[in-house]
Amino acid sequence: MIMRKPVAALLLASMAAAAFAQAPADTRRSGFDDMSPALQAIQMDDFANPAALWLAEGEAQWNTRTGSAGKSCADCHGTPATMRGVAARFPAFDTTLANVIDLDAKIDDCRTRRQGAASPPHESRARVALEAFVAHQSRGMPITSAAEPHLDASVAAGARIFRQRMGQIDLSCAQCHDERAGRHLAGTAIPQGHPTGYPVYRSEWQAVGTLQRRLRNCLSGVRAQPYAFGSPEMIALEAFLMRRAAGMKLETPGVRP
Ligand code: HEC
């Protein structure tokens, strides 16, 4: 009888240890983790990172009064630090627009509706620079993706697209980024496909581009018709990728080959 207590305690302790050991390890890797040390060093050096030029342009825009309202972002929002954490939780459901939108669309909403300024074309330097500058304020912060019915529906739609085979090559996003991540495709390592670094400076573009531009590259890579910028499919994919990467840290501006 005297043995019972310690045995039970030991048993409990070993069960707890087993449960702990069985807790799945987080095997998620940002594209950054798989880059060469040389490229990682460029991303982390604020002066060597080519995206620094875009950030400077974005900062200038933040402070410039423009549009029919003659207001700057700063006039209403104050310092850029007020944007800390914002990029980490977009796409999000916007109550005013009654829609799930991404950060680019939110900025454009303020630009058109509150500044009364024109909307620059998608992927234009001006548009990407401001998004990169705003997103950069959240660098190092963990991605959060709020449980919210409209956002959840968008995440679910994105998850369906992610698993759907597409294009002449007939491959799904998941077949490359879940099943073949870490393997090589025509000499290129397949990353897990996380949105952590966006907007990124990509050498192939010789420019900073958005996550949507990256996704369009993947879609044309499998010879599928790329979804239009700002389309519900694009927003759904972005919402799904952010939910899949929840807890990972934002790196904006990332550098990619
Ligand atoms: C045929 C395989 C393949 C398919 C299918 C594919 N991708 Fe990719 N994807 C890649 C490769 C390879 C890269 C990295 C390319 C490079 O670095 O040049 C990449 C990059 C990415 C990245 C950027 C990751 C980073 O760290 O910057 C994201 C996000 C992504 N893909 C998402 C998707 C989504 C969403 C789909 C489906 C719409 C998709 N991909 C379909 C192969 C694929």
Ligand code: HEC
């Ligand atoms: C006239 C005032 C005004 C101007 C100018 C303005 N904004 Fe806003 N912005 C707001 C208000 C008010 C909100 C909150 C309500 C909403 O989401 O529409 C907001 C919301 C935002 C959000 C979402 C924040 C969050 O926490 O979800 C972002 C991002 C943003 N603005 C960026 C910008 C940028 C970048 C500019 C400059 C291009 C800008 N805004 C110009 C008033 C303004």
